[in-house]
Amino acid sequence: MHPLMKHVHRLSVQIGPRGSGTPREAEAADWLVQRFKAMGYQASVNTFRTVGSFSYVQMFFFGGILAAFGLSFVHPLLGVLLALPLLVLYVLDVETRFSIAPYFAKRASQNIRAWREDDATSHIRITGDEERLDSIVIMAHYDSSRAALNFHPKMVKGFRSSFFLVFASLAAITFFLVLRSIPALAPWETPLTWASVPFAAYLVIVLLMLAHRELFCQYTPGANDNASGVAVMLGVAARLAKHPLPGLNVEFVATGAEEAGTFGCLDYIKQYGLEGKTFINLDNLGQGQLFAAEAEGIVRRYPADSDLLSQIQQVAQAKPALPIAIRPYRLLTTDATPILVRGGRAVSIMACAEDGSLPNWHWITDTSSHVEPQNLKLAEELVYRILQERGRVFHDTEATG
Numbered sequence: 001m002h003p004l005m006k007h008v009h010r011l012s013v014q015i016g017p018r019g020s021g022t023p024r025e026a027e028a029a030d031w032l033v034q035r036f037k038a039m040g041y042q043a044s045v046n047t048f049r050t051v052g053s054f055s056y057v058q059m060f061f062f063g064g065i066l067a068a069f070g071l072s073f074v075h076p077l078l079g080v081l082l083a084l085p086l087l088v089l090y091v092l093d094v095e096t097r098f099s100i101a102p103y104f105a106k107r108a109s110q111n112i113r114a115w116r117e118d119d120a121t122s123h124i125r126i127t128g129d130e131e132r133l134d135s136i137v138i139m140a141h142y143d144s145s146r147a148a149l150n151f152h153p154k155m156v157k158g159f160r161s162s163f164f165l166v167f168a169s170l171a172a173i174t175f176f177l178v179l180r181s182i183p184a185l186a187p188w189e190t191p192l193t194w195a196s197v198p199f200a201a202y203l204v205i206v207l208l209m210l211a212h213r214e215l216f217c218q219y220t221p222g223a224n225d226n227a228s229g230v231a232v233m234l235g236v237a238a239r240l241a242k243h244p245l246p247g248l249n250v251e252f253v254a255t256g257a258e259e260a261g262t263f264g265c266l267d268y269i270k271q272y273g274l275e276g277k278t279f280i281n282l283d284n285l286g287q288g289q290l291f292a293a294e295a296e297g298i299v300r301r302y303p304a305d306s307d308l309l310s311q312i313q314q315v316a317q318a319k320p321a322l323p324i325a326i327r328p329y330r331l332l333t334t335d336a337t338p339i340l341v342r343g344g345r346a347v348s349i350m351a352c353a354e355d356g357s358l359p360n361w362h363w364i365t366d367t368s369s370h371v372e373p374q375n376l377k378l379a380e381e382l383v384y385r386i387l388q389e390r391g392r393v394f395h396d397t398e399a400t401g
């Protein structure tokens, strides 16, 4: 078995499904610490609180807006007073700017950071318009998601449309509540109420699906999402341990609880900040066309770091060329999303099917037999060559400066 596939096997078969904040996620964390230490890295564990999945937070918003619709029969203004703040909080949550999730967070999860002692003090100085320190953070989440009906192979293609239908329903119910609370529109009360009913009915269905998810669905083995990303991260770490790139300050971060709402990445940002760092996020690399995400975000479009993207393009075209596409990724958040939302520098490297979907995404078929060793090798080569390229920039500026 290829060494990178051994890591995928270890995480997705031997340890198995690693839900956010579960004992198996913690077991994977222990294994990662051992792996990094065996390669000669310093490693530390940062713990934080998380929820077990994002369902509860969504149920809070959808249930809350439905309750507002119910309250409006007591008094229309009461409905508005509940629905409006909920809608604003929901948008902030989708954008990873503010989340109510920490109030539900009862479980413990952890990030693993690894670095080499002799790298810790060396930074690349990039001279140009401004002089800044540069260190590279290679990130990959090691938890796995709970499956859900909306990720069923027959439904997952419509994931983005159903996301917007939910968003439209929340907004429409709130909008009709506002209209009903305006005294001048009192004659329209009945038709405005009826207009809300289809949207409310749709939210009830979504709520039932979320309840079904929590009651009956299992955590996936997470071979592609994201043992594949972790395996590539370990592969790059092993190569750097054997062939260090002078002057490069590289840090590896294996994040926990990404699937529950990027809790690991958000905790990293809180602890260490984004200043002077460029992030390469590895996620879902095991099957399909490798690509660098030029932008991400399911609602607003957040462009990835343009410097890093053009380096990826250069590296991909240099001989021997690597088959890496550059395309947007507009599904659920990755660990790079909260970084981009906060003005940080990041690019996600991923792989997708021809139609842009992620193979076996959040489904029980996300097993190691669906991970292509060739994809992992290519991704490892790409990341290593990006690091080489940044090391070269260092030597150039050293020589001229």
Ligand SMILES: [Zn+2]
Binding pocket: 141, 225, 226, 258, 283, 284
């Ligand atoms: Zn993932």
